[in-house]
Amino acid sequence: KDISRYCDNLLNELIESDVAYDVAEKIVTDIGNRLREIKIPRGTNVEEYINNIVIDVLRKLLDNATSYDFIEYIAKSSEKPVKIVFMGINGVGKTTTIAKVAYMLKKAGVKPVIVAADTFRAGAQEQLKKHSERLGIPFIGGKYGADPAAVAFDGIVFASKNRFDVVLIDTAGRMHIDVDLMNELKKVIKVVKPHIKVLVLDALTGNDAIEQAKKFDEAIGIDGVILTKLDADASGGAAVSVVAGLGKKIFYVGVGQGYDDLIRYSSDIIIRLLFKQSK
Amino acid sequence: MNVLENLKKIVSDFLRGKEPYEIAVENFVKELQKTLLRADVNVKLVLELTKNIRERALKERPPPYISKQEWFIKIVYDELSSLFGGDIKPQVFPVKTPYIIMLVGVQGSGKTTTAAKIAYFYKRYGYRPCLICTDTYRPAAYEQLYQLSKQIDVPFCGDPKSSDPIDIAKKCLSYCINNNTNIIIIDTAGRHGYGEEEYLLKEMQDIAKAVNPDEVMLIIDASIGQKAYDLALRFHSATPIGSIVITKLDGTAKGGGALSAVAATKAIIKFIGTGEKIPELEVFDPRRFVGRILGL
Ligand SMILES: Nc1nc2c(ncn2[C@@H]2O[C@H](COP(=O)(O)OP(=O)(O)OP(=O)(O)O)[C@@H](O)[C@H]2O)c(=O)[nH]1
Ligand SMILES: Nc1nc2c(ncn2[C@@H]2O[C@H](COP(=O)(O)OP(=O)(O)OP(=O)(O)O)[C@@H](O)[C@H]2O)c(=O)[nH]1
Ligand SMILES: [K+]
Ligand SMILES: [Mg+2]
Ligand SMILES: [Mg+2]
Numbered sequence: 001k002d003i004s005r006y007c008d009n010l011l012n013e014l015i016e017s018d019v020a021y022d023v024a025e026k027i028v029t030d031i032g033n034r035l036r037e038i039k040i041p042r043g044t045n046v047e048e049y050i051n052n053i054v055i056d057v058l059r060k061l062l063d064n065a066t067s068y069d070f071i072e073y074i075a076k077s078s079e080k081p082v083k084i085v086f087m088g089i090n091g092v093g094k095t096t097t098i099a100k101v102a103y104m105l106k107k108a109g110v111k112p113v114i115v116a117a118d119t120f121r122a123g124a125q126e127q128l129k130k131h132s133e134r135l136g137i138p139f140i141g142g143k144y145g146a147d148p149a150a151v152a153f154d155g156i157v158f159a160s161k162n163r164f165d166v167v168l169i170d171t172a173g174r175m176h177i178d179v180d181l182m183n184e185l186k187k188v189i190k191v192v193k194p195h196i197k198v199l200v201l202d203a204l205t206g207n208d209a210i211e212q213a214k215k216f217d218e219a220i221g222i223d224g225v226i227l228t229k230l231d232a233d234a235s236g237g238a239a240v241s242v243v244a245g246l247g248k249k250i251f252y253v254g255v256g257q258g259y260d261d262l263i264r265y266s267s268d269i270i271i272r273l274l275f276k277q278s279k
Numbered sequence: 280m281n282v283l284e285n286l287k288k289i290v291s292d293f294l295r296g297k298e299p300y301e302i303a304v305e306n307f308v309k310e311l312q313k314t315l316l317r318a319d320v321n322v323k324l325v326l327e328l329t330k331n332i333r334e335r336a337l338k339e340r341p342p343p344y345i346s347k348q349e350w351f352i353k354i355v356y357d358e359l360s361s362l363f364g365g366d367i368k369p370q371v372f373p374v375k376t377p378y379i380i381m382l383v384g385v386q387g388s389g390k391t392t393t394a395a396k397i398a399y400f401y402k403r404y405g406y407r408p409c410l411i412c413t414d415t416y417r418p419a420a421y422e423q424l425y426q427l428s429k430q431i432d433v434p435f436c437g438d439p440k441s442s443d444p445i446d447i448a449k450k451c452l453s454y455c456i457n458n459n460t461n462i463i464i465i466d467t468a469g470r471h472g473y474g475e476e477e478y479l480l481k482e483m484q485d486i487a488k489a490v491n492p493d494e495v496m497l498i499i500d501a502s503i504g505q506k507a508y509d510l511a512l513r514f515h516s517a518t519p520i521g522s523i524v525i526t527k528l529d530g531t532a533k534g535g536g537a538l539s540a541v542a543a544t545k546a547i548i549k550f551i552g553t554g555e556k557i558p559e560l561e562v563f564d565p566r567r568f569v570g571r572i573l574g575l
Contacts (some may be wrong), residue, residue: 001501014323018504021317090527090555091387121555122392122430123423130418175530204385206319208506208532214552215531229386232471233506256475257386257416 007032010054017274018203018237020210023245031057055271058173062239062267067224068250069103069264071108073196074166081113081159082166083192085152087185087220088200090173093122093228093254097200098168099131100254100262106137111165116141117148117188118172128170135259138164138199148172148184149191156192169194176215189220198251199225201242203234210245228254232263236273241258304336311355318533318572321508324542326328332358356569363565369522369549370525371562372404376461379452379490383483384498385515386469389526389552391420394466395427396560402433406462409455412437413444413486414468419500424466431557434458444468444482445489454492465490472513475499480517488520494521497546499537501527507536511543520544526552529559533572 007028014024031054040049045085074082084101086094098114105112114132114140118124125141140158142151152169159167171188174181189197199222201209216222225242230253242248250265263269298306308329315325342348360366380397382390391414397407410428412435414420421439422549429434436451448465455463467486470479487495497511497520514520523544525537528551541548548563 015316016322016505018506035513082519089502089530091389093387121423122395122426123419126419127417135420175527178529193297202387202500202502204500204504204506204534205502206536207317208319208502208530209504212502219510229471231474231476232385233473235505237504255447 003035006035006050011228014237015239017235017240018206018209018247020207020237020241020245023210023241025055026242027061027240031128048249055275056164058240058274059267059271062270065239065243065248065250066265066267067251070166070196070251071105071110074105074110075100077195079195080166081156081164082196083156083168083169083194084166084196085189085192085194085267086198086200086226087171087216087222088173089175092173092200092202094173094200095128095131095170096257097226097228097252097254097262098128099135100259101125101137101252102137102168103259105166106135111179113140113155113159113162113164113167114200115136115139115169117152117155117169118142119146119148119151120172124170124172138162149188152188152192176212176219182215182219184186185191185220194252197221197223199248201225201227201238203227203230203236203238203253204232205238209238209240210241213242213246213248217248223246224249224251226250226252226254227265230269230273234273236270239270295340296298301337304333307336307351308333312433314574315535315572318574319502319504319507319519319539320572321505321535321539321542324508324539328358328362346469352575355573359538359569359572360565362538364547366565367562368565369547371549373406373437373462373493375493376406377456377463378461378494379463379465379488379492380494380496381465381467381490381492381518382498383467383518383520384469385471385500385503385510388469388498388500388503389524390469390498391424391427391466392555393435393524393526393550393552393560394424395431396557397550398428398433398462398464399431399557400550400560401462402431407435407460408462408464409434409458409460411435411448411451411455411463411465413448413451413465415442415444417467420466420468424432427557434460439564445485448490449485455524460518465492471510480513483514495519496522496524496549497540497544498524499525500532501530501534501537502532503536505536505539508539508543511540515544515546520546522546522549524548524550524552525563528571529553534568535572538572543563
């Protein structure tokens with residue numbers, strides 16, 4: 001009975017941290033079962049003992065999401081340029097994340113090209129172009145209304161000819177249930193044949209995070225996620241949803257609007273957010 | 280839809296009345312809580328709402344002449360829509376002109392797009408809108424709103440060389456007034472105001488002081504989760520929020536975060552965004568929105 005009260009509390013806490021409801025329910029059921037099996041040694045602080053079990057379970061889960069580093073991947077790849085496509089719903093931070101990744105790669109001595117295959121949203125071309133100018137990185141864009149697959153292809157040709165290491169391809173934001181736009185994205189993927197397909201997710205997202213990830217994965221097959229806006233006092237639950245609900249990797253997390261506000265994912269980051277004292 | 284099936288099943292179990300009335304109410308409340316949490320309504324708000332619903336259901340009992348199912352759904356509906364100040368469509372036309380609207384919200388929520396959508400909406404009703412860009416941070420924020428203003432042929436003002444949003448706001452306000460426009464829509468940079476961004480809340484306050492808006496409009500992304508309540512509260516205490524727009528309702532998110540924002544600010548929801556294109560803006564309809572939250 002105590003266990004089920006504890007579990008009810010834990011469920012609420014996970015949901016308050018933006019873990020999707022169904023994912024939170026499953027985690028809590030598993031933890032409840034485990035707690036019923038174990039015997040708590042005499043003389044230990046019960047609350048602390050149980051909390052440690054919970055943290056342990058979540059940490060193991062989140063450790064599964066640890067992935068390779070882009071820099072390592074590019075260094076090992078026999079095929080050049082390495083092609084990376086970024087996708088996601090509207091406004092999650094794709095374009096800004098590309099600028100951050102480009103900056104990180106350049107600092108590591110890798111030579112990137114930035115490609116703006118968002119030919120739809122107002123200002124999208126100028127936005128990425130300004131980033132690339134500031135970073136001193138070559139930029140390939142297209143006219144508004146042009147075929148995004150064709151723009152992406154131009155970028156790859158440019159990178160191959162000029163012996164660049166990596167092509168970072170930005171795509172327009174789109175809803176995961178918009179059939180026409182998802183077909184357009186499939187065409188981009190078919191033409192580009194990317195080495196890495198990155199889904200960008202906003203850490204402030206609630207239950208929809210899992211929906212977005214599922215639909216993009218079904219349509220395209222994503223290799224991993226970059227979680228943005230963690231600096232917005234996010235609770236990290238979206239990471240748990242993606243990892244526990246879909247078993248996806250997380251490459252990096254975004255923690256601000258500056259170029260160096262991108263850090264390598266680790267379970268620590270999310271654990272810290274999940275268990276920070278709420279004000 | 281799962282949610283719909285769940286709710287229907289619970290209502291019909293409840294109607295068949297296998298269990299005692301009190302237990303049926305309890306089960307219904309539990310299922311309702313799940314539905315609301317899945318829709319991203321704030322946990323504390325859910326507990327508060329369902330407490331009221333439970334009390335009413337236990338106290339009032341269904342009257343004999345209406346179907347029990349309708350009556351039960353009605354209690355839930357009443358409680359939810361009382362958050363919006365009742366089942367009425369918002370009044371969206373300004374009480375005076377010139378009317379100044381300032382858009383605020385977290386990064387990427389849809390402010391700039393919504394600014395253009397609103398300008399287009401009022402233009403179609405014969406108003407003369409003017410668009411102002413005060414976002415000096417995001418690369419090409421100026422170009423984005425400029426291009427949108429061209430698409431709908433509405434006057435536009437900004438200064439891509441300036442890094443002072445307060446100064447731009449003042450100058451552009453005069454520009455708009457001098458150009459005989461009567462709905463002035465001010466777009467601001469995205470911000471969340473936590474941690475290192477604290478100063479951006481102050482900046483938002485300073486812009487508001489400079490232009491004295493008739494309405495500060497909070498733009499909320501339908502997919503936002505539990506953070507919506509606290510975020511809206513922070514914005515509200517910096518610059519009192521007069522209205523809310525929920526964007527991206529063309530996705531799968533239910534939009535419960537907006538409900539939290541309403542509870543935090545007591546502001547009314549005026550519009551919803553249902554697509555990326557400029558005409559894809561609708562006047563908020565409480566009945567349809569509650570239906571969406573409940574998965575009905
Ligand atoms: N605070 C914060 N803001 C971010 C972060 N990542 C991106 N942003 C901001 O979010 C907003 C939207 O970012 P974009 O990069 O334009 O998003 P997008 O996904 O390319 O948007 P669309 O192309 O319109 O779909 C911008 O104001 C960015 O500065 C982050 O990690 N933290
Ligand atoms: N599908 C859909 N997309 C929308 C809607 N409203 C806005 N968007 C898209 O959301 C993305 C972000 O919109 P913006 O208007 O740039 O957002 P913002 O709040 O101005 O962003 P910042 O200035 O960076 O804070 C763009 O891709 C828009 O086209 C909507 O109702 N539905
Ligand atoms: K979160
Ligand atoms: Mg973009
Ligand atoms: Mg904007």
